[in-house]
Amino acid sequence: MLRTRFRRLAAAAAVTVIGLGALTACGAGGDDEATSGPVKLRFLSLAWQKESLQVNKDLVAKWNAEHPDIQVEYVQGDWNSVHDQLLTSFEGGDAPDIVHYEASSIGEFSKQGYLADLSDLVSEDLKGQIDKSIWDTATVDGKVTGVPFLLESQVVIANKKLLDAAGVAVPPADGGWTWDEFQANAQKLTKSGQYGAAWALKSPTNRVLNLALNYDGKFFYGDGGRTEVKVGDAEKEIPKRIHDMIYTAKSASPEALGMSGADTLPGFFGGKYAMLPGSVSLRQQMVEQAPAGFEWVTLPPIKGLSTKQAANPQTLSISEDSKHKKQAAQFLEYFLNPTNMAALAKGDWLVPTGKQANEELVKLTAGKQGWDVAADSATDLTVAPFQQADGYPEWKTKYATPALQQYFANKITLDQLATQLVDGGKQVLR
Numbered sequence: 001m002l003r004t005r006f007r008r009l010a011a012a013a014a015v016t017v018i019g020l021g022a023l024t025a026c027g028a029g030g031d032d033e034a035t036s037g038p039v040k041l042r043f044l045s046l047a048w049q050k051e052s053l054q055v056n057k058d059l060v061a062k063w064n065a066e067h068p069d070i071q072v073e074y075v076q077g078d079w080n081s082v083h084d085q086l087l088t089s090f091e092g093g094d095a096p097d098i099v100h101y102e103a104s105s106i107g108e109f110s111k112q113g114y115l116a117d118l119s120d121l122v123s124e125d126l127k128g129q130i131d132k133s134i135w136d137t138a139t140v141d142g143k144v145t146g147v148p149f150l151l152e153s154q155v156v157i158a159n160k161k162l163l164d165a166a167g168v169a170v171p172p173a174d175g176g177w178t179w180d181e182f183q184a185n186a187q188k189l190t191k192s193g194q195y196g197a198a199w200a201l202k203s204p205t206n207r208v209l210n211l212a213l214n215y216d217g218k219f220f221y222g223d224g225g226r227t228e229v230k231v232g233d234a235e236k237e238i239p240k241r242i243h244d245m246i247y248t249a250k251s252a253s254p255e256a257l258g259m260s261g262a263d264t265l266p267g268f269f270g271g272k273y274a275m276l277p278g279s280v281s282l283r284q285q286m287v288e289q290a291p292a293g294f295e296w297v298t299l300p301p302i303k304g305l306s307t308k309q310a311a312n313p314q315t316l317s318i319s320e321d322s323k324h325k326k327q328a329a330q331f332l333e334y335f336l337n338p339t340n341m342a343a344l345a346k347g348d349w350l351v352p353t354g355k356q357a358n359e360e361l362v363k364l365t366a367g368k369q370g371w372d373v374a375a376d377s378a379t380d381l382t383v384a385p386f387q388q389a390d391g392y393p394e395w396k397t398k399y400a401t402p403a404l405q406q407y408f409a410n411k412i413t414l415d416q417l418a419t420q421l422v423d424g425g426k427q428v429l430r
Contacts, residue, residue: 038070041072044075052347055346070330099316102315104312115146116319117144129354130355134382137312147315150351151350153301155282157268158299166189171300183245187249197251200264204401209384214308216234219385220385222385229429243407269289299373310384311383314350316335341357351375399424
């Protein structure tokens with residue numbers, strides 16, 4: 001998911017981490033600010049990539065130039081430490097006015113009353129730009145506590161020359177392959193020294209639960225106020241298909257099991273793997289790292305009963321303690337207008353949540369570098385049950401990840417996998 005990606009790459013970004021002290025004396029400000037001088041707001045941003053950083057800072061500077069009565073201070077945060085920083089600053093009553101984070105992580109702060117309900121603060125126009133299923137990811141106990149603005153979907157990156165050589169046609173941006181077609185084409189692309197696909201499964205849990213929605217696999221079910229893990233046919237479908245590609249059809253590389261997405265790139269560029277199922281953000285590394293003359297294409301999400309995937313958008317929230325919520329909301333409206341949201345998405349190689357921003361991004365990029373596929377891939381992103389389960393992080397770390405790694409290493413059966421996942425849920429879920 002998003003946080004995993006940022007934690008893995010943050011060290012390479014050379015972003016200066018601002019200590020907890022930078023979050024203090026925040027734009028919640030004293031009463032004197034309300035009566036003299038401009039309103040002062042603090043905006044904690046987690047942007048870290050070079051282009052994204054520049055876009056964020058430029059938008060803040062432009063806002064300040066156009067709004068002398070509402071001045072926003074840009075505060076640089078870091079994905080590795082932001083959770084603890086925010087917890088301390090919220091508890092101390094000195095949190096920033098505007099907080100950049102992600103939907104799966106703001107729930108904790110929302111339940112504790114640290115984030116403002118934005119339902120009456122954001123405009124109907126902004127509400128209408130973003131699908132309800134995406135708003136739901138930032139809605140806790142009926143309160144909207146974050147504006148979702150950037151999405152990450154799962155697509156397939158493919159070697160165009162190898163597809164052409166095998167007679168495999170590239171599907172249109174709005175009509176990807178079914179899982180059966182994907183598996184059949186992976187088989188066509190498999191020959192001596194070459195695998196049809198490489199599933200990077202070093203951290204398999206989020207990916208499996210994300211893609212499980214293709215077959216309506218939920219894993220987490222509510223029963224009389226209690227959440228429990230269930231693993232039926234729907235939940236088994238994705239792990240079984242991936243396992244079959246590795247061990248039955250032998251069209252997916254077994255050595256990729258312990259790899260991250262970035263680890264597979266040398267083999268991909270060298271022609272060892274024809275296709276890489278992975279994050280839409282992987283396109284950035286294609287642009288920056290692919291050898292001269294290497295032809296690659298972005299294929300749409302694979303389809304089961306649907307192309308549904310879990311959505312964990314980046315969000316912007318307003319602190320409940322802020323004395324200037326209306327002004328903070330005005331800044332959010334500006335920062336996330338369609339043109340600005342498109343620029344923010346381009347800088348992060350992600351997908352904007354806004355419909356008009358999506359359209360502008362495709363026009364801005366002329367659909368190149370897979371942006372047309374990326375934009376369309378957000379259509380079926382939705383909130384997933386595991387994202388709202390309080391015990392999910394512990395279940396994932398202690399039980400799901402080890403069990404899935406064993407299964408994909410062919411050390412346990414599918415039924416044994418199911419048993420371990422269910423039993424793990426009994427240990428951690430309330």
